[in-house]
Amino acid sequence: MQLPDCAATDALGAAIGRVFSAGMVYLYGDLGAGKTSMVRALLRSRGVEGAVRSPTYTLVETYETDSGRVFHLDLYRLAEPEELHFIGLDELEAADLLTLVEWPERGSGVLPAADLVVRLEHCNFPGEGGSAIDATDPADSPRQAELEARNDSAAEALRRVLSLLNTPSCSSK
Secondary structure (H helix, E strand, O other): OEEOOHHHHHHHHHHHHHHOOOEEEEEEOOOOOOHHHHHHHHHHHOOOOOOOOOOOOOOEEEEEEOOEEEEEEEOOOOOOHHHHHHHOHHHHHOOOEEEEEEOHHHHOOOOOOOOEEEEEEEOOOOOOOOOHHHOOOHHHOOEEEEEEEOOHHHHHHHHHHHHHHOOOOOOEO
16 A cells, blocks of 8 residues: 555554454564554544654553553663563453554564454555655655455455455455
């Protein structure tokens, strides 16, 4: 799916936030790919008004919303996957919890399985010249998003997300 600017990335995050009430969402992408921006838009769609910080140093931020609890994990600085046991890993699979995980590969083997995988990358769309990272504002550069549902309920939720965005279906497993 093409995300030509920050507004499109935010719209995707907000749609995911409105549809996914609970589950495990993995967010992949290089530094600056828009993972935290997408999380911020998702949280705003669930009524969070205060500061939304990247939990790069704290590993996890918790938000209480009208739609349920949200854990936002950023595992970029995680040295070993086993460190996740110290942040309350047992809670990550709670039925009422939406868990958003940036850099999930760093928790491989310890994290619960993903329900939804979101892959973000900077790119140029066909017919465009130059480099996406040469944009005037790199944060507003075009991105490509790949969405993959990993179970039947996530596939149904993903169809609802895409219908909110009026976008053709993406892959699901």
